[in-house]
Amino acid sequence: MxxxxxxxxxxxxxxxxxxxxxxxxxxxxxxxxxxxxxxxxxxxxxxxxxxxxxxxxxxxxxxxxxxxxxxxxxxxxxxxxxxxxxxxxxxxxxxxxxxxxxxxxxxxxxxxxxxxxxxxxxxxxxxxxxxxxxxxxxxxxxxxxxxxxxxxxxxxxxxxxxxxxxxxxxxxxxxxxxxxxxxxxxxxxxxxxxxxxxxxxxxxxxxxxxxxxxxxxxxxxxxxxxxxxxxxxxxxxxxxxxxxxxxxxxxxxxxxxxxxxxxxxxxxxxxxxxDVGSWDALHDLAEGDEAGNVTRGPVTLLDSRNSYFHSEGPLVAGIGLDNLSVIATEDAVLVMPIDRAQDVKGLVAQLKTERHNAASEHLKAHRPWGSYQTVCRGERFHVKKIVVEPGGRLSLQKHYHRAEHWIVVKGTAEVTLDGRVFEVRENESTYLPLGGVHRLANPGKIPLELIEVQTGSYLGEDDIVRIEDVYNRP
Known part of the structure; x- marks a missing residue:
């Protein structure tokens, strides 16, 4: 057979x-x-x-x-x-x-x-x-x-x-x-x-x-x-x-x-x-409390009912709310009647027309090697938190318009700078001058966390000249 x-x-x-x-x-x-x-x-x-x-x-x-x-x-x-x-x-x-x-x-x-x-x-x-x-x-x-x-x-x-x-x-x-x-x-x-x-x-x-x-x-x-x-x-x-x-x-x-x-x-x-096509679908899938509220993340409610609350960081507190959906991330908050969930697609289209970066991009940017997130930025500086997963390696690259300072807060960084390879450990830092050919890697078994301070005349992500990349990105 x-x-x-x-x-x-x-x-x-x-x-x-x-x-x-x-x-x-x-x-x-x-x-x-x-x-x-x-x-x-x-x-x-x-x-x-x-x-x-x-x-x-x-x-x-x-x-x-x-x-x-x-x-x-x-x-x-x-x-x-x-x-x-x-x-x-x-x-x-x-x-x-x-x-x-x-x-x-x-x-x-x-x-x-x-x-x-x-x-x-x-x-x-x-x-x-x-x-x-x-x-x-x-x-x-x-x-x-x-x-x-x-x-x-x-x-x-x-x-x-x-x-x-x-x-x-x-x-x-x-x-x-x-x-x-x-x-x-x-x-x-x-x-x-x-x-x-x-x-x-x-x-x-x-x-x-x-x-x-x-x-x-x-x-x-x-x-x-x-x-x-x-x-x-x-x-x-x-x-x-x-x-x-x-x-x-x-x-x-x-x-x-x-x-x-x-x-x-x-x-x-x-x-x-x-098919989880809208926020009201998530409300219907979950088992609510005695007042019909469904919460996920840090949420505190008083005298509220039949509502859905989702927070990915900031505390969401509500008083006297009924039939609302509130969704909070670190850089955007959506508030709407629970039965208007099908209109979110139109709202996103409007945000894209108005060129809001949050319409398409998260505050935390994910990359093959890990992630980075903006902590603070100004006219000539940009502070990021960078996490490199174990075994992760950024591209060998250089910048035309910025220099960078790296401060390691967790793990050990393997740094390549103009052909020299060295380690930077917790509570240590290093400086990468403008135009220096550099790479960051995590040779350890735990995620590498560091603070990057960029300074210069232009700080856009497109000021990256990749010389070599293990992930075959352009």
């Missing part, structure tokens, strides 16, 4: 998640943030497919800007992943075609692919795994399966699926129709008529998805196939060819394939699920 085809989890982790601003921003989107529980949404997704008796090692598709987050956060929970890099966002159609092609290269032509968004929350893992087993049965018979979620309410935040009949393998039913996000009255009717929420997660044989995509979107498949065939290995990542991938039409897998194919099936998922 032939062995069953391997199930390859594909984690789509390239989105931006602007509806969860100010926590989720372009520089560090929601999938790599801790919003529920003690792990990031991406880590939670990986943990759901960690059983080696059921799943092969995950394949992660993400944007090049997030490649080190994807690898580092997987390593933090003891998982090894293959990471493929999309050079630009082209929606889920090209992403899943690329995933199918790469999965075939890694696991054979007959592999089954379980495609999951990295930023969803699933609260009933046993029921999720039951749905996966049912989906695998249907996919093994040549169907492209989508997971439809049993609605808990007539939500206007999701698209819906109308299941057909009869049920086939694993209880999968043919998809009679996909419908867009409805108004409340229509959503109420959909729930009464047995429609399911469209979760945007899929199960399919790689060969079948490619066959159907070639039927309906031949140009998309040709472009993505060229991008995969000419991909290069870069520091252990699979880097798709940018020129070829850019020619793929930007289109979701729903529009590209699912709404046209006769092989679409739906498996009903009875697990509690959310």
């Amino acid at each position: 032939p062995s069953p085809a391997p199930i390859v989890p594909v984690i789509l982790a390239g989105g931006s998640g602007t509806r969860l601003w100010p926590v989720s921003r372009d520089s560090l989107p929601k999938q790599f943030q801790v919003l529920t529980g003690s792990h990031t949404l991406y880590q939670q997704t990986l943990q759901r497919v960690a059983d080696p008796s059921l799943f092969a090692a995950p394949l992660v598709l993400t944007h090049e800007d997030f490649r080190f987050f994807a690898r580092r956060q997987a390593a933090e929970i003891g998982m090894e992943v293959t990471v493929a890099l999309e050079p630009m966002r082209r929606d889920s159609g090209p992403a899943l075609i690329a995933a199918a092609l790469i999965a075939q290269k890694l696991h054979g032509e007959d592999c089954l692919v379980l495609a999951l968004a990295a930023d969803h929350v699933v609260l009933d893992e046993p029921l999720f795994l039951d749905a996966c087993r049912a989906g695998a049965q249907a996919a093994a018979e040549g169907q492209i399966v989508t997971f439809g979620i049993t609605p808990t309410e007539p939500s206007t935040a999701y698209g819906y699926i109308r299941p057909g009949s009869p049920a086939g393998a694993g209880g999968a039913r043919p998809v009679a129709a996909f419908v867009e996000k409805p108004d409340l009255a229509t959503a109420t009717r959909y729930v009464a008529e047995g429609y399911l929420w469209n979760s945007g997660n899929f199960f399919f044989p790689a060969s079948v998805l490619l066959e159907e995509a070639t039927r309906f979107e031949p140009d998309m498949v040709a472009a993505v196939r060229a991008a995969v065939e000419t991909a290069i290995e870069d520091l252990g990542f699979i880097k798709l060819d940018a020129g070829a991938f850019a020619t793929a039409p930007a289109k979701s897998i729903d529009y590209a394939v699912m709404e046209h194919t006769r092989r679409a099936a739906v498996v009903e998922g009875r697990f509690r699920w959310s």
Whole structure:
């Protein structure tokens, strides 16, 4: 008897998640943030497919800007992943075609692919795994399966699926129709008529998805196939060819394939699920106090109810509040009625138009080697806190307009300056003159923390001339 085809989890982790601003921003989107529980949404997704008796090692598709987050956060929970890099966002159609092609290269032509968004929350893992087993049965018979979620309410935040009949393998039913996000009255009717929420997660044989995509979107498949065939290995990542991938039409897998194919099936998922598309979704997911408040971080309330509070540092105190969402980070605070959460995307667009840096960038900037955060800045100085992870190495570089002072507050720094290599220990400092060719590294076993004081006529991040970089950045 032939062995069953391997199930390859594909984690789509390239989105931006602007509806969860100010926590989720372009520089560090929601999938790599801790919003529920003690792990990031991406880590939670990986943990759901960690059983080696059921799943092969995950394949992660993400944007090049997030490649080190994807690898580092997987390593933090003891998982090894293959990471493929999309050079630009082209929606889920090209992403899943690329995933199918790469999965075939890694696991054979007959592999089954379980495609999951990295930023969803699933609260009933046993029921999720039951749905996966049912989906695998249907996919093994040549169907492209989508997971439809049993609605808990007539939500206007999701698209819906109308299941057909009869049920086939694993209880999968043919998809009679996909419908867009409805108004409340229509959503109420959909729930009464047995429609399911469209979760945007899929199960399919790689060969079948490619066959159907070639039927309906031949140009998309040709472009993505060229991008995969000419991909290069870069520091252990699979880097798709940018020129070829850019020619793929930007289109979701729903529009590209699912709404046209006769092989679409739906498996009903009875697990509690959310795409965490807005702050009110996080309020609904959590168990509130006796007054209906949900809090995360340093929050103190008096005579307040039915509200959501999230703080990443500053103390948030409230009196007499009702039906509000308050989200505080170190450099931005969002306050709104809890039912206006869907308007955050428009607010972020306005902030970008007004050129607010906080619209896209966090105060704490993450880099492959660690992070840095502004402490204080003025006309001719900039003070930063720099953290270099164990084994991390900054690029060998120089500056045309600034000098730097480094004061080590924790760990030991290995400093390269104009060809000389020396160590700077806790409570010691060193000076890097303007134009000096230098590098900072952490040879130790604990994070290196230092204060950097920049002085000069121009202090922008673009005044960096990289001479050598172990992370292959330009």
